[in-house]
Amino acid sequence: xxxxxxxxxxxxxxxxxxxxxxxxxxxxxxxxxxxxxxxxxxxxxxxxxxxxxxxxxxxxxxxxxxxxxxxxxxxxxxxxxxxxxxxxxxxxxxxxxxxxxxxxxxxxxxxxxxxxxxxxxxxxxxxxxxxxxxxxxxxxxxxxxxxxxxxxxxxxxxxxxxxxxxxxxxxxxxxxxxxx
Amino acid sequence: xxxxxxxxxxxxxxxxxxxxxxxxxxxxxxxxxxxxxxxxxxxxxxxxxxxxxxxxxxxxxxxxxxxxxxxxxxxxxxxxxxxxxxxxxxxxxxxxxxxxxxxxxxxxxxxxxxxxxxxxxxxxxxxxxxxxxxxxxxxxxxxxxxxxxxxxxxxxxxxxxxxxxxxxxxxxxxxxxxxxxxxxxxxxxxxxxxxxxxxxxxxxxxxxxxxxxxxxxxxxxxxxxxxxxxxxxxxxxxxxxxxxxxxxxxxxxxxxxxxxxxxxxxxxxxxxxxxxxxxxxxxxxxxxxxxxxxxxxxxxxxxxxxxxxxxxxxxxxxxxxxxxxxxxxxxxxxxxxxxxxxxxxxxxxxxxxxxxxxxxxxxxxxxxxxxxxxxxxxxxxxxxxxxxxxxxxxxxxxxxxxxxxxxxxxxxxxxxxxxxxxxxxxxxxxxxxxxxxxxxxxxxxxxxxxxxxxxxxxxxxxxxxxxxxxxxxxxxxxxxxxxxxxxxxxxxxxxxxxxxxxxxxxxxxxxxxxxxxxxxxxxxxxxxxxxxxxxxxxxxxxxxxxxxxxxxxxxxxxxxxxxxxxxxxxxxxxxxxxxxxxxxxxxxxxxxxxxxxx
Numbered sequence: 001x002x003x004x005x006x007x008x009x010x011x012x013x014x015x016x017x018x019x020x021x022x023x024x025x026x027x028x029x030x031x032x033x034x035x036x037x038x039x040x041x042x043x044x045x046x047x048x049x050x051x052x053x054x055x056x057x058x059x060x061x062x063x064x065x066x067x068x069x070x071x072x073x074x075x076x077x078x079x080x081x082x083x084x085x086x087x088x089x090x091x092x093x094x095x096x097x098x099x100x101x102x103x104x105x106x107x108x109x110x111x112x113x114x115x116x117x118x119x120x121x122x123x124x125x126x127x128x129x130x131x132x133x134x135x136x137x138x139x140x141x142x143x144x145x146x147x148x149x150x151x152x153x154x155x156x157x158x159x160x161x162x163x164x165x166x167x168x169x170x171x172x173x174x175x176x177x178x179x180x
Numbered sequence: 181x182x183x184x185x186x187x188x189x190x191x192x193x194x195x196x197x198x199x200x201x202x203x204x205x206x207x208x209x210x211x212x213x214x215x216x217x218x219x220x221x222x223x224x225x226x227x228x229x230x231x232x233x234x235x236x237x238x239x240x241x242x243x244x245x246x247x248x249x250x251x252x253x254x255x256x257x258x259x260x261x262x263x264x265x266x267x268x269x270x271x272x273x274x275x276x277x278x279x280x281x282x283x284x285x286x287x288x289x290x291x292x293x294x295x296x297x298x299x300x301x302x303x304x305x306x307x308x309x310x311x312x313x314x315x316x317x318x319x320x321x322x323x324x325x326x327x328x329x330x331x332x333x334x335x336x337x338x339x340x341x342x343x344x345x346x347x348x349x350x351x352x353x354x355x356x357x358x359x360x361x362x363x364x365x366x367x368x369x370x371x372x373x374x375x376x377x378x379x380x381x382x383x384x385x386x387x388x389x390x391x392x393x394x395x396x397x398x399x400x401x402x403x404x405x406x407x408x409x410x411x412x413x414x415x416x417x418x419x420x421x422x423x424x425x426x427x428x429x430x431x432x433x434x435x436x437x438x439x440x441x442x443x444x445x446x447x448x449x450x451x452x453x454x455x456x457x458x459x460x461x462x463x464x465x466x467x468x469x470x471x472x473x474x475x476x477x478x479x480x481x482x483x484x485x486x487x488x489x490x491x492x493x494x495x496x497x498x499x500x501x502x503x504x505x506x507x508x509x510x511x512x513x514x515x516x517x518x519x520x521x522x523x524x525x526x527x528x529x530x531x532x533x534x535x536x537x538x539x540x541x542x543x544x545x546x547x548x549x550x551x552x553x554x555x556x557x558x559x560x561x562x563x564x565x566x567x568x569x570x571x572x573x574x575x576x577x578x579x580x581x582x583x584x585x586x587x588x589x590x591x592x593x594x595x596x597x598x599x600x601x602x603x604x605x606x607x608x609x610x611x612x613x614x615x616x617x618x619x620x621x622x623x624x625x626x627x628x629x630x631x632x633x634x635x636x637x638x639x640x641x642x643x644x645x646x647x648x649x650x651x652x653x654x655x656x657x658x659x660x661x662x663x664x665x666x667x668x669x670x671x672x673x674x675x676x677x678x679x680x681x682x683x684x685x686x687x688x689x690x691x692x693x694x695x696x697x698x699x700x701x702x703x704x705x706x707x708x709x710x711x712x713x714x715x716x717x718x719x720x721x722x723x724x725x726x727x728x729x730x731x732x733x734x735x736x737x738x739x740x741x742x743x744x745x746x747x748x749x750x751x752x753x754x755x756x757x758x759x760x761x762x763x764x765x766x767x768x769x770x771x772x773x774x775x776x777x778x
């Protein structure tokens with residue numbers, strides 16, 4: 001009986017010590033890995049810091065200004081270069097109330113900027129006159145494009161461009177200004 | 181147990197199973213029994229201790245492997261102090277502008293030192309080192325390398341290229357020590373705001389000094405300190421002031437751009453300036469911050485405050501006026517006008533033609549006490565509060581009597597920092613709320629602290645008057661197409677070396693606000709001792725020197741700041757900004773513009 005107990009104790013001892021050493025080595029390995037990662041992290045952080053400083057150095061306004069004056073055919077923006085979307089003229093070739101746009105190439109008025117719906121697009125392509133959202137604005141005629149290429153995407157394109165212009169006109173958060 | 185007991189066991193000499201008593205049990209008597217009992221007891225204790233220890237170990241093992249309870253915290257504790265200590269030791273919070281452009285940051289750099297005892301040939305090493313580090317002399321290096329000590333610095337702060345070249349020499353006994361250095365990638369751009377640090381990384385000027393403790397705080401090293409400065413605006417200001425200084429051979433200059441609703445300073449320039457990387461070689465003049473440390477008699481720009489004061493106290497109405505036909509004799513002084521009209525002038529005319537006589541009379545009607553109260557309310561009599569250590573206290577007259585009241589009305593006898601004037605003028609155009617100036621970005625959306633100092637309607641009137649100065653008065657050269665710029669010129673003579681004013685040494689200020697129908701920013705430009713040139717027909721007054729610079733600055737920064745342009749000639753704008761001047765036609769009618777060009 002006591003032999004069995006002893007054997008069991010010995011076995012337990014062996015298992016436990018093996019487990020302990022295993023654990024100890026595992027911890028050591030993980031610690032090594034962790035400190036290696038920390039070192040790499042620090043290194044990366046330093047590199048990022050250097051790159052950020054370099055970026056800031058290379059984008060100094062006086063340096064950019066000198067380069068731009070020498071290499072670019074651009075000049076500072078003035079008040080004349082800034083317009084609001086409202087003040088943009090309609091296209092030259094749009095219809096007027098007394099001379100309606102030719103059917104087949106009419107699009108809904110831009111000012112209302114409706115989302116392009118399938119029936120509207122189909123109507124535009126098929127040449128069916130569209131119901132007027134705003135009777136005071138004549139439909140826009142796309143003379144430059146043949147009817148078959150006046151895709152429903154055109155409207156989306158136009159509104160995307162106008163939207164981008166509008167966003168660029170609005171004071172950006174970066175400028176720190178407030179909207180008047 | 182019973183079957184075992186019955187079986188006869190092999191007899192052993194000392195196993196008397198046949199002894200009387202219970203069979204199968206060994207009975208010992210005497211000393212032998214005692215010894216056995218004792219050793220058994222010891223064994224039990226030993227076994228007990230060992231089992232306890234192994235149980236504990238096993239328990240701990242289970243806890244660490246299966247339960248994971250404390251494992252993670254152990255690991256974190258064991259490694260992160262190292263990282264934290266290293267970052268805390270070396271890092272200093274970066275400083276960025278309002279859009280996140282880096283203005284100051286810490287970089288790791290290598291410093292070169294030597295252990296001379298390990299250098300094999302000091303002479304050869306010195307010669308080769310001097311080739312890659314041209315700013316060190318071979319003789320000096322050899323002396324240091326041959327000193328026989330165990331540690332000598334050779335050069336602090338090598339560039340990466342220099343470090344590489346020194347490494348490539350492969351000289352034994354040379355070592356690098358990693359250090360942190362504060363770098364200012366934007367160079368001198370905002371040096372008077374940022375300040376600089378000493379070699380140990382301690383802030384000894386500017387923001388670096390004011391926020392020194394916060395910048396060193398290890399808990400904050402991750403996120404940068406955001407200033408209200410906008411480097412684009414700062415650059416435009418510096419560029420244009422430098423150009424004006426060059427044009428008019430001024431000895432210095434400066435400028436400030438401030439958000440009228442928050443008191444945030446978007447640009448603060450003082451020229452001449454210097455590179456913060458090398459403050460040691462900067463002259464005292466270059467290190468001097470003319471915006472916050474210099475106090476000046478601001479001249480006619482103070483008439484903005486004077487006129488607002490009279491209108492706010494109601495001592496004169498906008499339609500009222502004063503006779504400015506004759507100069508005023510006060511003691512030894514004579515107050516006369518620089519642009520004399522020699523007639524009765526209305527309040528708008530007094531302001532737009534910058535009449536000293538009219539302003540003095542206006543101030544006398546308010547009285548010395550109320551004038552002092554008003555100036556105090558606008559922060560002109562106390563040291564301005566801003567996040568810089570270099571702040572000058574205004575020079576306030578000890579006796580504030582009628583004479584002082586008169587001279588202060590047109591900007592003499594009270595010396596203030598340009599920052600104070602900009603702050604007060606911002607309050608006058610923004611609807612009457614004085615916001616304390618700040619160099620730190622205010623969180624967007626939160627109302628800035630401030631207090632009402634003049635009535636709203638007075639502020640509305642003052643904006644129209646300032647617009648008038650640029651449209652028809654002394655500040656015409658500050659006009660910008662598409663923006664309603666209003667402003668006020670100020671040309672004052674500096675006090676000469678022997679006391680008394682020096683007619684040749686001028687201090688010119690132009691303070692502008694734009695757009696005047698919806699004020700957003702104050703732009704103030706100063707030139708110290710400008711001289712007239714051909715393009716100004718020899719004139720050196722503010723209308724010819726500072727005003728055009730301010731105009732150019734506004735035309736460049738307004739599109740950057742997203743200020744929507746307006747058609748300044750549209751009837752709606754004309755009507756909104758109309759100021760009735762007695763004897764002059766109203767809006768819509770053609771106005772005779774026969775005013776002096778300055």
